[in-house]
Amino acid sequence: MSDTLTNGVSTLTVAPGATLNGKTSQKAAVCYGATDLRVEDRPIPVPGDGEAQIQVAVTGLCGSDLHYYSHGANGTFKILSPMVLGHESCGIVTALGPNLPPTCTLKVGDRVAMEVGLYCKTCRFCKVGRYNLCSQMRFKSSAKTFPHLDGTLSEVMTQPVDLLHKLPSTLELPLAALAEPLSVVLHAFRRAHLAPGARVLVLGAGAVGLLACTLARASGCTTVVAVDIEQGKLDFAKEMDWATEIFALPKGPRVSGLDAVAAAQNNWAALKADAAVQNVEGLEDGFDAVFECTGVEVCMQMAVMAALPGSKVMFVGMGTPNLTLPTGPSFLREVDLIGVFRYANTYPDALALLGSGKLGDVGKMVTHRYPLENAAEAFEDLKRGRDKEGRTIIKPMVGNLELR
Template sequence: MSPVAFPTHRAAVLYGPKDIRIEDRLVWPPQYDQVQVAVKSTGLCGSDLHYYTDGRNGDFAVQSPLVLGHEAAGVVVSVGPGVKHLVPGQRVAIEAGVMCRQCDYCRSGRYNLCKSLWFASSAKTIPHHDGTLQDRMNHPSHVLHPLPDNCSFEVAALAEPLSVLIHASRRANLQRGQRVLVFGVGSIGILACALAKSYGAAQVAAVDINQQRLNFAKSNGFASRTYCLPAVDRAKTTDEQLRRARENVQRVLADFGTPDGYDIVFECTGAESCIQMSIYAAVTGGKVMLVGMGSRNVMLPLSAAALREVDIQGSFRYANTYPTALSLLSSGKLQNVEKLVTHRLRLHETARAFDLLARGRDEQGNMVMKIMIAP
């Protein structure tokens, strides 16, 4: 008998810092409960960029060749044994985290905290699990979500970062009529603004150090008020750092006409100074949601939080959010969300895409917000 010939496909494979190679790889048939998906659109995010520029993301270093990408949608090509709810030709969003479905966290609905969870495109687990910057991938069927008919692949790829904010807003118990402040208006911060607005927030304001991004947020209706923090030298002492944070917030709140502060503050930068400012910016009895991943250890003005009962809450990825995210993305309630996608490139241009994302501007000086990669 002649050997079985498997088809090949292309993948963008990271070997080390700024070393991405386009390779031909074999396409294996899906196994039990797996579905083979032709990836149609992948959005690049900050964690992907860290892997590309540094070969690591925080504590997780790339130990072997890794395919990045986890904000994605595509079309079902074939299904493995045991798959009943998906069929070839069906359009799906790809949830990259795969949980055990057996531990206490999974059974209680908090599978994002599952100790056995693995995440496509992350170097946390060894061997690594490849992400979506490839033409095809096999993925467990229970983390593939059918798309509404009016939801494009690009918009569906935004379900992953939007899920981060849906999860954070649930933890913060975001309600209609609340005032919301967002630190950092990259793509995550913009989605925080858009989600708060869709929930009926009384005011959505944004703070950043990049005036161009703030202009984007305001001109597209994501934030009604914006403030650009001036660039200054790093404070030499902790006391000076906290004093600056407090004084900066006083200026911001005065400019926004909200001297008492905000009900919910979404901190989307991970920068120590912004985390400190978030605490001062929250109203008495308010909440600070730590969304951004950045500084590993920070000095916090805990007395300013404790004496005013400001809750500081962490938020890690998401759980049970994709149906809500896809429903919102197809509903029209997130007005102008498609404008987050500023650049579109092909798979063979992946290295150039990461270089653009790192610079934040393209060759014509246009702002880079979200880059989508197509096959």
């Protein structure tokens, strides 16, 4: 390992076969198929042109990771070769490669969050700043493209420096992993164009739904109603004052088509009849904006029904590829149905928000922490929704729990 100078920045160049922190290899959590996750040895990667080497701190597990772990696929995207999972991550720069762009200000030791979608930079969408729609996008830990790009559930990884974002000094390193799900929510809010005082419905109280609630509150929304099937998550949202009101839907088998429409109508009627909701004036006509964060067909239909005439529905959770939506009534009421796919140009603002304290104590969303060697346990707990002691899991983090 030798010191060099690149663009006036002190760097460390790691030669192939060299050690890092005294180690010659690293651990990575590799998914081979459904419920087949193996923590195995991998070579320590060397940063190439325009890249940095990162010592990974933690990775937050999300729904897409769980789909790959549980089914070996996420929708139609099937794992065709072993793939490292994870994409909500942060870490510390340990080396910089050659030929860095002149704009790079990174140095060894910087704490960074990793934006793991690699886009082409030349297509029409990239040129206008909507790179989340890039047709050539390759996303780490996604099986959409082949060969797959490994994700962040490893000890060390490399990443283009222009997709690394320095952390504010006020932000703890593990919490920076929340910048990825917060980016999704921030992108949705930018598309919603909410006015202060808006009344918002959030369907789904997982990590993304909770972040939608707290961002709505921080943005001046006076009413934020959270809906889920898990009472524990709803109680947490209320306890944190991220939701002004909560409502638990009944659990039941998933249905689709007209059966789902009927269930959605019943759910919307039950929500309107709830005593707490009835205390909010005007909600019988619907909400100023609805953030659908589940991807479940019944909830997606309920979202349309619960929207006020002239308002917007943000489809953040997209787990149902083909579904029946009550589009006729929505068109007659001029309800805008808006899709949300990942994010673009959000990371700096997401990190600033996390470091500002304006979102409240979002660190309490991280309910469970696991060392990398216990990644399979983390996935099994997330799959159940509770740990072995019966405690509700909201956002599990996996990785080096000592890095700060």
